[in-house]
Amino acid sequence: MTDADVPRHPEAFALWREVQDTRVRTRLGGFYYLLAWLLAWLFSADPLALLASGLGGSALFAALLLARQLHCAELGDNPVQLQRWLDQHWALLLLTALAWGQAHAWILYRAEFADSALIATLATIAFCTAMTFNFAMRRQRALLAIALLYLPGLAVLALDWTRQLALLVTLSCYLSYLLLVLGRSHREYRATLAMELKLLEQQARLDLLSRTDSLTQLGNRYQFNTLFPALVAGAQRRGEPLSLVLLDIDWFKRINDEHGHTSGDACLQAFAERLRKVFRRDGDALLRLGGEEFGVLMPNTNLIQAAALAERFRQDLAHNGLHLNGRQLPLTASLGVGSFDVEMDDDADAFFRRVDRALYRAKAQGRDRLVQA
Structure with missing residues (x-):
């Protein structure tokens, strides 16, 4: 052993x-x-x-x-x-x-x-x-x-x-x-x-610290790289749905430039907390993939269910923004959503690239929108 x-x-x-x-x-x-x-x-x-x-x-x-x-x-x-x-x-x-x-x-x-x-x-x-x-x-x-x-x-x-x-x-x-x-x-x-x-x-x-983003307390990229292939392999083996949501905060650089990096850090923490309130099922894995990019792994969730939940998050964020330092900060996000498909995805990397392309299409089409992979 x-x-x-x-x-x-x-x-x-x-x-x-x-x-x-x-x-x-x-x-x-x-x-x-x-x-x-x-x-x-x-x-x-x-x-x-x-x-x-x-x-x-x-x-x-x-x-x-x-x-x-x-x-x-x-x-x-x-x-x-x-x-x-x-x-x-x-x-x-x-x-x-x-x-x-x-x-x-x-x-x-x-x-x-x-x-x-x-x-x-x-x-x-x-x-x-x-x-x-x-x-x-x-x-x-x-x-x-x-x-x-x-x-x-x-x-x-x-x-x-x-x-x-x-x-x-x-x-x-x-x-x-x-x-x-x-x-x-x-x-x-x-x-x-x-x-x-x-x-x-x-x-x-120590293992938890190595897998946790210190700022947001979400899983980090290392945890994603470990967990994502395992979940994809399990979904492929059992024939169960697996969805991935990729999120990118729109114009985040402006927040750092206009309000300072301290406010930028507070924004990331508040964004992570908003994620926890919407994606709060036991099986959902919330991760900060780097900078202002986040991800949500959703086992046993098909594309329709994942897209509906992700769209609810996007609309709530667009309507209410984030409450920071005693004032309301307008904020939006671009999202790519996909579900693992054995006919389109040879492996976990192919699945991730497909959802990542959907995220970039959402940003290229004007941001503050969700695009399904």
């Missing part, structure tokens, strides 16, 4: 990050459970006498390993799907912990495994340590997994506490250490995640 595919919503990003970390950290874990069982079985007093249980345990841990591997597919950024994946994978982790905890207890209880009991105990310590450091993102679930791994063996040792007192105390002390480290690892993970979210928020803010 590329940087562009990283979820931008904080909730989705937090779940996505947890899924990615879990997928990376779980890949080899299942293999070592199988390996630990094989070592404990093969180094027992008589492996052949324990053939049925040895093969049964091997099949169980091999199946859990396979389930982990098959459950590591790529996911999108849907929070519901991400949460479902985490719940399912944690079920596998907890089931594996339960299986090993019971296996460790059984190995400690059976005299046939006396020679390999230390192998199982060391493996249990390793698995709990790995759980503490690698899966601390979900503290409560990690605690449950450690309990499933650790407590059955402690219970068996407690049954023979007079002979196993030293080992029992040592393992109990190590368990307390694991619990302390788990809390610290959880806090560190959440702090790292919070930092990533903050960086993501800053990146989104």
Whole structure:
């Protein structure tokens, strides 16, 4: 997944990050459970006498390993799907912990495994340590997994506490250490995640600034160049209408010359605000393309609908002008309007040129008018 595919919503990003970390950290874990069982079985007093249980345990841990591997597919950024994946994978982790905890207890209880009991105990310590450091993102679930791994063996040792007192105390002390480290690892993970979210928020803010015209707060030319081809491709693929309105403020240079550039900037801001009031549907994209030229992208809008809305804007502007610095400033605009047509437009550039020619015809015919492409 590329940087562009990283979820931008904080909730989705937090779940996505947890899924990615879990997928990376779980890949080899299942293999070592199988390996630990094989070592404990093969180094027992008589492996052949324990053939049925040895093969049964091997099949169980091999199946859990396979389930982990098959459950590591790529996911999108849907929070519901991400949460479902985490719940399912944690079920596998907890089931594996339960299986090993019971296996460790059984190995400690059976005299046939006396020679390999230390192998199982060391493996249990390793698995709990790995759980503490690698899966601390979900503290409560990690605690449950450690309990499933650790407590059955402690219970068996407690049954023979007079002979196993030293080992029992040592393992109990190590368990307390694991619990302390788990809390610290959880806090560190959440702090790292919070930092990533903050960086993501800053990146989104910078991305917005790079796509926004600082004067009018409309989209800028960069955003238009990114959005326009995508909308054209989508309209072409789905067979949906897409209209484009290009607007040019008439005689804008006179405003700068007669009233100053400050008034010119105020005029552009007021013009953008008037655009927002008329083209206010959720799907409309309002953009300042440069200087006094503006554009409106209108998905799911045919030529008749777009032309009617654009003409309403033109007439309102011509009749009322703009209110600037306590007085009314007469103002008009020339407009070109077109709708994407697969028979006339080979691509987005051809569509834009067709509407741009309509805008220039409106200016050449005397301005303050709308020409359809």
